[in-house]
Amino acid sequence: MPKAQLVAAELPQAPLTVAAVSVRLGISPSTLRTWERRYGIGNEERQSGTRRRYLPDDFARLAHMVELIHAGVPTAEAAAIVRGETPVKTRENTRELPVPSHCDDILAAAQGGRAETLIRLLENAIATHGLVYTWTHLLEPALESIRASTEGEKPGYAPSALLTLAVLQVLTEISDQRPTTSTDQEKTVGILILTDEEHSLAAHVMGVALQWREHPTAIMSTGNHGGTEVCDRIATYIQNHDVRIAVVTGRGTACEKLVTTLIHDHSTDVILVGADTPPILNPKVLRVRTIAAAVEETLARI
Known part of the structure; x- marks a missing residue:
């Protein structure tokens, strides 16, 4: 899981703008606005229609929330802890789980x-190794082992x-925490x-990994559903x-x-993922074997 770096550890002495808090904490302005809207973590004294100005206490709460998230606490639970609704020691026990x-x-x-326990292990693994590595070396082998079992369930x-x-x-x-920029648009998907x-599931891992690089991404099923064929849905999209x-x-x-x-x-340029994808010879088609290679090649082409 990507980790921001705190630029300044000391508390500010004067009110800060959204941009200033964003730089100090290493999170995007849109994330700050989302936290204020969704979790009530922000400028507690701001009145509707006025500009955001973060006081030292506001900044301290936000810094605490960032630290909790980096320690593997989900965003909603981190907000609850900062608001005083969840004892921190409850989360301390789960953080003792190994990577x-x-x-x-x-x-x-x-x-x-x-x-x-499973969720905490995944968070610890992603925070330490990264999302794509965790999928390739831990999650995909675990899923294959479960599906290949001869013992039944x-x-x-x-x-x-x-x-x-x-x-x-x-x-x-992770997706909720992704960095966003002012150029993000709901109807623009690269x-x-x-x-x-x-x-x-692998497609969603790829999608989140690409979104974290600030490339808007969407996922679509290749099946024929609801009386529509996939090629027709793609054309409309x-x-x-x-x-x-x-x-x-x-x-x-x-x-x-x-x-x-x-x-x-x-x-459209196409990246085919998998060891057994069809052997299509075309300069617009690139074949790769792994999720990691797909992410890297997609980023390289963009």
Whole structure:
């Protein structure tokens, strides 16, 4: 999980603007506004219609919140702690969990049905190793091990589903904390990730990783749903958004048809992800084997 660096540790003596607080704490102005709107963490004395000015106490609360988030506390819970609604010692116990070094650590928590422990382990791993590394070396092997089991699942326990939900919850927290700029626009999407159901979770990992580099990203299923074909949905989407690169996961003739449509109908650069993607020879198509390579190549092309 990306970590900001505090530029100044001492408390300011005079009120600060949004821009000044942003620089000191290493978080974007839009994140500050979101925290004020969503969690009530900001200038407590500001009246509607007036400019934001952060007093020393306001800055101290924000600095405390940033420190908690960097320690692995989810944003909503960090806000609750800063507001005095959650005892800090409750979170101290969870932070004593080790940083997982092997997929077996993740696997044990998932198979034991320990959702809270699983989430904390994922947060610790991402904070230490980064999102893409954690997916490649811990999460994906753990999921493969669960799915390959010959023992079946105990009724009421679904380790793969539990792990998927835990990953999505952590991804949501990371996505909420992503840096944003004044150029972000809801209707401008530079990257479109197209994924089959099997690779859906990996697609979300890629999407969050790309968003953290300030590249707006959307994810779309390659299945035919609701009586509509994926090529028709893509055509409609591209009409309304600036799609520069399409990242595609999948295999077989359906994947090949999709890539051909992207190239010839939309002149979109395509990055194919996976060891068994169709061998399409075209200068607009790049084939990579891993999620990490897909993220790096997408960033390089942009």
